[in-house]
Structure formats: structure tokens, C-alpha cells
Amino acid sequence: MGSKEQLFKYLLRLGDNALIQGHRLSEWCSRGPILEEDIALSNLALDNIGRAQAFLQYASEVEGNGHTADDLAYRRSERQYLNFLITELPTGNFAYTITKQLFIAQYDVILFEALCKSTDTTIAGIAAKAIKEARYHASHASDWCLRLGMGTALSHDLLQNEINDIWMFTGEMFEMTELDKDLVQFGISPDLTILQNIWLDKVGSVLIKSGIQLPGQGYQQTGSQQGIHTEHLGHILSEMQYLQRAYPDATW
Amino acid sequence: MNSTDLVTSFERKIDAEDKIEPRDAMPEKYRLHLIRQISQHAHSEVIGMQPEGNWLSRAPSLRAKQILLAKIQDEGGHGLYLYSAAETLGISRDEMIRQLHEGKARYSNIFNYPTLTWADIGAIGWLVDGAAIVNQVALQRTSYGPYARAMFRICKEESFHQRQGYEIMANMMKGTVAQREMAQDAMNRWWWPSLTMFGPHDSDSPHSGDAFRWKIKRKSNDELRQKFIDKTVQQAEVIGLTIPDAQLKWNEEKQGYDHGEINWEEFKRVINGDGPCNRQRIEHHKKCHEEGRWVREAAEAYQRKIQSINN
Amino acid sequence: MATDTQLDLWEVFIQGKSGGHHMHAGSVHASDKEMALKNARDLYTRRSEGGSIWVVPSSAIISSAPDDAAMLFDPANDKIYRHPTFYVIPEGAKQI
Secondary structure, X not given: OXXXXXXXXXXXXXXXXXXXXXXXXXXXXXXXXXXHHHHHHHHHHHHHHHHHHHHHHHHHHHHOOOOOHHHHHHOOOHHHOOOOHHXXXXXXXXXXXXXXXXXXXXXXXXXXXXXXXXXXXXXXXXHHHHHHHHHHHHHHHHHHHHHHHHOOHHHHHHHHHHHHHHHHHOHHHHOOOHHHHHHHHOOOOOOHHHHHHHHHHHHHHHHHHOOOOOOOOOOOOOOHHHOOOOOHHHHHHHHHOHHHHHOOOOOO | OOHHHHHHHHHHHHHOOOOEOOOOOOOHHXXXXXXXXXXXXXXXXXXXXXXXXXXXXXXXXXXXXXXXXXXXXHHHXXXXXXXXXXXXXOOOHHHHHHHHXXXXXXXXXXXXXXXXXXXXXXXXXXXXXXXXXXXXXXXXXXXXXXXXXXXXXXXHHHHHHHHHHHHHHHHHHOOOHHHHHHHHHHHHHHHHHHHHOOOOOHHHOOOHHHHHHOOOOOXXXXXXXXHHHHHHHHHHHHXXXXXXXOOOEEEOOOOEEEOOOOOHHHHHXXXXXXXXXXXXXXXXXXXXXXXXXXXXXXXXXXHHHHHHHHO | OOXXXXXXXXXXXXXXOOOOOEEEEEEEEEOOHHHHHHHHHXXXXXXXXXXXXXXXXXXXXXXXXXXXXXXXXXHHOOOHHHOHHHXXXXXXXXXX
């Protein structure tokens, strides 16, 4: 197995991704395009926040400093967060959210499929639950891609526009950092370069069916695994952590 | 069926405590009364998502975040059940939303007050949902079948709402001085508006006559309010909160609490549009409805394309 | 373009556990059947109520008229020979 620090860092990535993604999805609450979809988006958010809790809980156990999952979520700063940049991008319009959902949920599906076979049995256990959620999320996102891509000229153009805009944040999800290279050796996490090809196939086939052009191989943003984020994350955290920071002695 | 037969068959059912179902004969006034009441109830659930949603991004723990989101989601679901019940009376949800936007349909006054601190989330769950559930439990016996069934499901699901609110308040009262002050402050601001949720005194309630005769309403405003006060005072005492009513006193004879007079002038002012958040709530709803338009239109256009391919 | 902004109405039937009947749970709005199914799942199975879902366009349902109730259902009332309790079984007979 890898070192404690490596495992801890990897768990933060998994937990932070789910937390920030869940937080962004929860921003749709009371704002959905129709009441049914409002409820659907809340379900997606709840799956993500629940998953964040599971991974951060395990992270806190691995860290072994007496911190809780909440301490990790509410007391770390921007530079210590390891979520991918794509998760912190603004909620935006519905096409923007669906684009993010498509990219992230398809990634989650193949990641958790691989993590179900992780040599770390706790990760494998969480992944076994998460894979079911992720499959539903991916199906939900694909359905909406079809509707928006094939719907009206306006919805098609909006979707194409958001796909083009967000594309440069997808490469980061497959970067093999030093941490990844080490963990792959121990069978804890999968080789992301292999995952990337599967992901491109899956996302590509949804987009083609939706009448959307795949963006070319442009520049890909990076930085989150060094804690270098977009400007958005600071705002998310200053809201999310407000009570814990303003009343450090309080428990809720 | 002529109109006399219609009235007799309807009244026979009401007398026999049978439920009225969508295709049953019913007086037009009964139908309109129900549409007004059920749509108002549905709008209340949906508008009620906003004041609580105001704290979603600031919920202080992962647990609190999930609970609050699940709770607000439930409110949306309950709005949906109620819209469906109203739709069986021949009004579309589209029309109900239009009436809300045009100010012709109302929603519960309580949601025109702002949520200022996290304790307000506790107070809403405990007091506002607590008051709502007293009302809703009584409505499970309402005479219109789809409404009664919606109420049954809602009551079953809502049972956790009040508990989560009370838990927030209880935890804060066990916490720091700042937390206790925050909790008492929320209590002070939400107590009186909660009491107005039951509507005017029975003596001033304009629609009660028909509603009782038709068994839409099963208990009077004052009866329900009394029930709420009696159970809530004890709950406040257990966690050390003070009810902001100097005249609140146990009445041995009626086995209930006497309470001070509600500020009906404020109630009327807020209900007539001059509450702190009336405009904000409707604007929010309108804005999201408009912003969602292109999404709904895309979904409809997609469906038409699929149909034309299949045909 | 339809003037109604709330999509079409669908009826939802849920089977709670395997082997049971699908029971009417309520309705949802949706523009297509995939959406109707997912919306039903997201709304009516939040507390593990579901094992299987059917959705049907509300417009595809026909219901009996209350005025026809006597004609439709009363004639069954005197067919008591359809119920096992109608028959007299000799004492001592088993497993019948």
C-alpha cells in the first residue's frame, strides 16, 4: 500500500470533488426549469454530498489527527482543496450545468467502476455504492444532452457553446500526477490514461447523438492538484465555511 | 343528472363521510373553493423553498447540508402532489402558476419573512412546519379524495421536518452564548408569524361556513392554533427557550394556554403585499420560470422530433 | 408552440416490493417517456418506496363514469356463488 499521506491526499481529491460538485448542484434548489427537474437536481446534489461525507470520513480516519469529516470540509482553505477545477465552475444556465454533469458523471462512472476493484477495501466499498448513483447521473445528463442538442436552435447553440467553453477543464481529470503513478502501483487507483479513452468514447457518442461537435484538442487547464484553483472556489468556501469560521467554538 | 339530483348525491356523500372523487358531481362553488385552497397550499410549499434555500450554501455541517436539502426538496415534492390534486379539478398547473405571478393566487404569509441566521432554519422547521403539520393532519380527513390522499402522503413525509428544526434549536441552546442568543432571537421573530399561519380568528374568517359544511375544513382556525400553542410551549421549555408573549398563561379550566393578541394589522399589511420579502419571493419565482422557458421548449421540441421520426 | 409551459401530465404506478401490484402513486409532468420515468423515480421513490415504476400519459387513461357505477358494479353483488364461503362442505373433509 501507499503511504498514509498519499492515501489521505487521494481521498481528499475524491471527497472534495463530490463536495464541490454537490454544493454547485444544490444551488439549483428552487431554481429548476420545472418543479420536477428541481427535485431531480436536488437528488443529484444529495448523492454527491453523501459521497463527500463518506470519502472525507475515511480521509479523517486515515489522517488520524482527530479531525472529523466536517473539519476537513469546513476548516481547510482554498489552497488545501483538491477538487478538479471543473467542479467549481459556476452553476451557470441549465446547459452549462448539464455539460458539467455529462463530463463529470461519465468520468465518475468509469472511475468508480475501476475503484470497485481497488486494493483498498474501504474505497472499493464506497465506490460500489457510488457507481449506482453515477450511472443514474450519467443517464440523466445524456437524456438532457439529447433534448437540448436536438431541441430548438437556441438550446442546441447554448449547449454547443457550453461544451466548447468547459472542454478545457476536462483534461485535468485524467492527469497522471506523481501521486497517481504511485497509487496505481499499489492497485489503489486506476491508470487514468486508460480511463480517458473510454471517457472520450462515451462522451463522444452522447454528443454525436445530440448533434453536437466535439471540440478539438485545445489547451487544457490544470492546477487543482497543487491547490491552484479558479477564483470561484474561494467564494464557494467563504459561504460554505462561514458559520464554522465565524463561530470556531460552536458545534451545530 | 339534473341540478337537484346533483346536489342530493353530493350532499349524501358528504353526509356519509364518503370522499368526493374527481369525476363525481360537485357544486361549482365546492370546486372553486378547493382550487383556491389547494393551489394556495401548493404555492406555499414551493415559495417556502426560498427562505430555507437561502441557507443551503451556508449550512454548517455536511449532515446539516444534506438534511436541509432533503427537506427543501420534500417541500417541492409536496407542492407537486398538491398541484396534481388541484389538476384533477380541471385547472392546469400552468394556469395556477400564472395566477401566482399575477397576484391572484396567494401563498402562506409566513414566507414573506426573511431568514437572517442559521437559527431561523431551526425555527422554521420547528415552528412553521410544526404549525403546518397541525393543519395538515386535520386535512387528511378533508372531503375531496385527491386532496386527502396528498395530505396523507405529505404528513407521512413531513414528520422529520419538525424534528430536524427542533434538533437545530436544541443543539444551539446547549451551545455557546452566541448560539443561545441566536436561537432565542429566531424564536422571538418567528413565534408570532407562526401563529398567524392558522388564519384570522373564527369570528373573522370569511370562507369558513361553506368549507365546514362541505367538510373541506374539519377544524377551526382557533382550534388548530390552540392545539399548536399547547404542544409547542412545553417543547420550548424543555430546551430553555422563552416564548415571547408576556400574557401566555396556563388556563386550568380550558386545559390550554391563554395567549396575547396577535398583531392583525401586521398580518394584513404583509398579506396585502407589504411584508419584507413579498416582492422578492414572487420575483424569484417569475425569474426562474422565465429562465427555464427555453429548457422546457427544447424538451417539447425534442419530443415532437422523436414523434415525427417514429410516425 | 404550446402555450402551456408545464409539459404533459403522466400517471405514475409504483410496485413497492417484488411480487406486489403496481399501485397508483400520483402524477408528474414530463415532455417524453424517459423524462416521465426519471421524474417519477426522483419524486415518488425518495424513501425507498419503489422497486419498479410504470408511467402512462394521463390522456391515455379512460375512467368509468360515476353515473355508470350502478350498471357496472351492482350486478356482481348477487353472484355469491363466486365466493368459496357459498359452499357447504361436509364435516371432516380436509384440504378443500
